[in-house]
Amino acid sequence: MFEFIEKIWYDKDVYYRLLKKCVRGCEERVIFVKATKHIKTLNNANLKESAVKGGCGECQASCQSACKTSCTVANQKCEK
Amino acid sequence: MIHKYQLNGYNICLDVHSGAVHVLDDIAYDVLDYCGENMTEKAPEIMYTELSEKYDRDELTETYAALYELYEMGQLFSPDDYEQFADLMTKAPIKSMCINISHDCNLRCEYCFAAKGDFGQGRCLMSFETAKKAIDFIIANSSTRHNLEVDFFGGEPLMNFEVVKQTVEYARSIEKQHNKNFRFTITTNGLLLDDEKIDYINKEMSNVVLSLDGRKEINDKLRVTPNGKGCYDIIVPKYQKLVSERGDKDYYVRGTFTTFSEDFTADVMHMKSLGFDQISIEPVVSDPKLDYSIKYEDLPKVFNEYEKLAKTVIETRQKGDFFNFFHFMIDLNQGPCAIKRLRGCGCGNEYVAVTPQGDIYPCHQFVGQEEYKMGNLNDGTFDNDMKLRFAKANVYSKENCKNCWAKFYCSGGCNANNFQYEGDILKSHKVGCELEKKRLECAIMIKAALADSGVENASCDGEDCFVECH
Numbered sequence: 001m002f003e004f005i006e007k008i009w010y011d012k013d014v015y016y017r018l019l020k021k022c023v024r025g026c027e028e029r030v031i032f033v034k035a036t037k038h039i040k041t042l043n044n045a046n047l048k049e050s051a052v053k054g055g056c057g058e059c060q061a062s063c064q065s066a067c068k069t070s071c072t073v074a075n076q077k078c079e080k
Numbered sequence: 081m082i083h084k085y086q087l088n089g090y091n092i093c094l095d096v097h098s099g100a101v102h103v104l105d106d107i108a109y110d111v112l113d114y115c116g117e118n119m120t121e122k123a124p125e126i127m128y129t130e131l132s133e134k135y136d137r138d139e140l141t142e143t144y145a146a147l148y149e150l151y152e153m154g155q156l157f158s159p160d161d162y163e164q165f166a167d168l169m170t171k172a173p174i175k176s177m178c179i180n181i182s183h184d185c186n187l188r189c190e191y192c193f194a195a196k197g198d199f200g201q202g203r204c205l206m207s208f209e210t211a212k213k214a215i216d217f218i219i220a221n222s223s224t225r226h227n228l229e230v231d232f233f234g235g236e237p238l239m240n241f242e243v244v245k246q247t248v249e250y251a252r253s254i255e256k257q258h259n260k261n262f263r264f265t266i267t268t269n270g271l272l273l274d275d276e277k278i279d280y281i282n283k284e285m286s287n288v289v290l291s292l293d294g295r296k297e298i299n300d301k302l303r304v305t306p307n308g309k310g311c312y313d314i315i316v317p318k319y320q321k322l323v324s325e326r327g328d329k330d331y332y333v334r335g336t337f338t339t340f341s342e343d344f345t346a347d348v349m350h351m352k353s354l355g356f357d358q359i360s361i362e363p364v365v366s367d368p369k370l371d372y373s374i375k376y377e378d379l380p381k382v383f384n385e386y387e388k389l390a391k392t393v394i395e396t397r398q399k400g401d402f403f404n405f406f407h408f409m410i411d412l413n414q415g416p417c418a419i420k421r422l423r424g425c426g427c428g429n430e431y432v433a434v435t436p437q438g439d440i441y442p443c444h445q446f447v448g449q450e451e452y453k454m455g456n457l458n459d460g461t462f463d464n465d466m467k468l469r470f471a472k473a474n475v476y477s478k479e480n481c482k483n484c485w486a487k488f489y490c491s492g493g494c495n496a497n498n499f500q501y502e503g504d505i506l507k508s509h510k511v512g513c514e515l516e517k518k519r520l521e522c523a524i525m526i527k528a529a530l531a532d533s534g535v536e537n538a539s540c541d542g543e544d545c546f547v548e549c550h
């Protein structure tokens with residue numbers, strides 16, 4: 001179900017992986033993973049940007065206790 | 081600040097204040113020890129001295145340069161600029177409410193934090209009149225917030241299901257005129273589920289949490305009826321029916337692990353074998369004196385089990401199969417904003433719980449702690465000073481959180497657990513902290529492993545991909 005097609009190319013010392021989404025006919029989404037010879041970066045580091053633009057408060061409440069199933073905020077979605 | 085760790089063959093570095101996650105080869109992992117918040121373009125000589133036996137000088141220079149580039153881009157040792165935002169939420173409206181619709185339960189689970197259903201306040205059910213006041217309260221106190229969440233909780237909410245339905249109907253009848261959108265959720269032990277309730281829950285509840293501890297022998301050890309019998313055989317077929325008819329709406333089959341089930345990967349996989357793919361198993365939070373409690377000395381065993389579970393998640397996905405383990409869910413790219421991450425659950429400020437008597441508490445875990453009673457729906461009282469005190473509980477007002485690498489993922493932990501086990505809402509619950517950090521390390525490693533094997537891009541949410549594809 002998750003059959004990604006991988007293309008790798010180099011630009012200067014950075015290589016990019018182009019990953020196509022799954023093959024079940026849903027919309028193709030292209031995402032980059034940037035990497036150098038020694039380091040692969042998994043994500044866009046956008047936490048700072050989110051601090052400036054965020055804080056609308058419309059997101060789902062997250063319970064930090066163990067009794068309700070929502071122990072971290074890391075899995076919450078932004079409503080914007 | 082960074083957090084570097086090795087897990088399952090991966091060298092991982094989280095840059096705490098930018099949120100960047102890097103997977104490093106061995107040389108970069110070693111060179112990282114010579115980088116810091118004031119790193120310069122030129123590598124320190126001591127790095128060459130200390131690493132020259134292991135690596136070639138040119139390679140060290142090249143690796144240091146790659147790390148310096150990340151530093152320059154604000155993705156390594158990025159500064160902490162967030163304290164200025166910490167008090168942004170002090171005047172936040174109330175947007176979420178836990179309605180304890182029943183302070184009674186038809187199970188007597190040994191580890192129940194709610195004193196086996198009645199929160200130590202006597203068994204009773206909420207009247208519709210009180211539930212209606214609760215809905216009016218959240219509407220009146222939610223200012224311009226559009227999305228309002230109401231969770232039917234207990235005790236066992238299905239013991240008062242008619243009032244649940246009346247409350248939903250009432251809220252729906254007035255939400256448009258107030259420009260609100262109610263999202264209802266319910267948490268049940270499943271005993272009273274029948275076809276009619278399943279239909280209703282699947283229609284009206286945006287999320288449903290179904291309690292089950294996993295394997296029959298594990299579930300039935302602690303989740304027992306008043307006459308001491310286990311509930312597994314009664315509830316599992318009902319859950320299977322509910323989930324099979326639920327469509328793409330959210331649900332979780334949710335369990336608790338204790339020292340009796342430290343091999344909880346087996347419980348997760350058992351739940352999967354029953355046909356559930358949204359699974360949560362969470363550590364019991366209880367008095368360390370009790371034999372089933374997870375104590376500090378139990379942590380190494382639990383950590384090993386989390387690692388085992390993480391590897392099982394990876395293997396399952398690599399085989400083309402899927403299940404979602406709630407505590408390993410992490411969105412590295414489009415998760416909540418940093419403001420949300422500073423404040424976490426917002427209990428006592430954005431979130432309150434109400435009891436059948438109409439008493440208002442900061443959250444369901446505080447119910448019954450008299451000193452934390454915030455007011456009452458019937459007499460219209462509400463302690464705004466206490467609301468402000470909770471509003472100021474954020475990762476920068478908690479001494480142990482301020483400099484913790486996990487602060488933007490756990491957001492300061494559970495204030496109720498902090499109070500109950502450490503005596504202060506601002507003092508982190510130590511066992512909870514350690515477990516949270518381990519889960520985060522596993523969750524990030526899973527992203528790295530799935531990206532590495534091309535199963536999933538680390539920046540996409542695996543669950544969303546899965547839903548879209550089915």
